[in-house]
Amino acid sequence: MESVLVAPxxxxxxxVTIxxxxxxxxxxxxREAVVLHTTLDRPATRASIAQLGKEFPRAYKDIRLRPICLCDERGIPLADVDSALAAREAFRVLYREIKTAKQARRxxxxSIAGGRKIIAVYGMTAAQLLxxxxxxxWHISSKPALVASKALHPQPGQATLIRVPVLRWSDVSPALTDLILSDDPFEALQRQEELLQADALRLARAFVERxxxxxxxxxxxxxxCEGLTDNQIAERTCRSVKxxxxxxxxxxRKARVTFELRHADRHTLTSLLSTYYTLNS
Structure with missing residues (x-):
């Protein structure tokens, strides 16, 4: 299967090259490396992109390098991802690029190595969604000598890819269904929450009513609804405590089966059913 690397x-x-x-x-x-960066007005960033531009034709002739500048909603390149607004815009770009790759069946x-930590956090959220x-x-673990040398290519044993587990929303990428129609990840998150809440309510209704x-x-x-103890329930319903x-x-027992739980108690029932009873009171 063709694949794409997305990396800040x-x-x-x-x-990126490691x-x-x-x-x-x-x-x-x-087949493609999507490299996310901030404004090229920063000398260090400009030098990084230039170095990659020279290295790819030599070392990766079959891989397309596609640098993408992180911009705000007006299209102005971000100087840094150091504010809530900048982080949101970076999230939108990450989401869009991953969604595009998934829709292309790639x-x-x-890679969450490098760049601001907030990029890694939003990258994980985009991965959960898509x-x-x-x-x-992936995270990259590198030997200090490799980092200090600034070499673009590691010697054997100098670097390792560490897989980071992702708790996905679904076994099928939502990008391949009609679930996610917007390029805005915040709308996608809201839609996912609505779907999860609807599913939870349907399951609660089936449990209580059936x-x-x-x-x-x-x-x-x-x-x-009232948080009563066994004794209080017995008194209220004229039944024995037993x-x-x-x-x-x-x-x-039925809750463990219906909700696929290992354990269920009164706190579990309150958590799972409070919305159902609130809506049906």
């Missing part, structure tokens, strides 16, 4: 670059262009070398050692068919390798099981997030018996439903509602306990044990 600041004053250390070697983080990632490429290590990916090729793994047999990855990288495997994405996201990655499928084929995509990877899985529980009427007696179990009475007991569970008193726990979730009977209330039986109802609760059955409800916990």
């Amino acid at each position: 670059v600041g004053s250390k262009p070697q983080l 990632a490429l070398d290590l990916l090729r050692e793994r047999g990855e068919d990288v 495997r994405v390798h996201l 990655f499928d099981s084929n995509d990877r997030v 899985a529980l018996t009427p007696s179990e439903r009475d007991v569970v509602q008193l726990i979730v 009977t209330v306990g039986h109802h609760l044990s059955s409800a916990y």
Whole structure:
């Protein structure tokens, strides 16, 4: 499968070339390197992009280098990613580039080495939204001698790719479905939250209205809505404490099955069902 490397670059262009070398050692068919940078008015950034521009035709003839300047909403290059506004714009660019790669059916390798830490954080969020099981997030561990030398290509044993686990929203990339229609990651996040909340509400409704018996439903509602103890529930419903306990044990068992949990108790039920009861009160 063709793949693309997405990587931020600041004053250390070697983080891009090291990632490429290590990916090729793994047999990855990288066809493009998307390099995210701030304004070229900064000498260090300008020198990094220029160095990569010279190195790619020599060392990576089959890989396209595509530098992308991080800009604000007016198209003005960002001097740095050191404010909330700048970070949001950087997130939008990251999201757009990963989404474009996924829609082209490419495997994405996201390097979070180099650049501002906030870029790495937003990169992980974009990966959660858009990655499928084929995509990877990487960190680079380099020997001090390699870093000090500023060499673009590591000697054997000087650098290692460390895979960073990603908790994905779905096994299928949303970029390949009609789920994410906007290029704005914040709209995508809101849409994901809405879908998750809707799914949680449907599951809660099925549990309360179909899985529980009427007696179990009475007991569970008193726990979730009023926080009553077993003794208080027994008094309120004119049942014995033992009977209330039986109802609760059955409800916990059913909750473990319905919500696929290892453990369930009254706190679990309150967390899972409070929205349902609020909307149906």
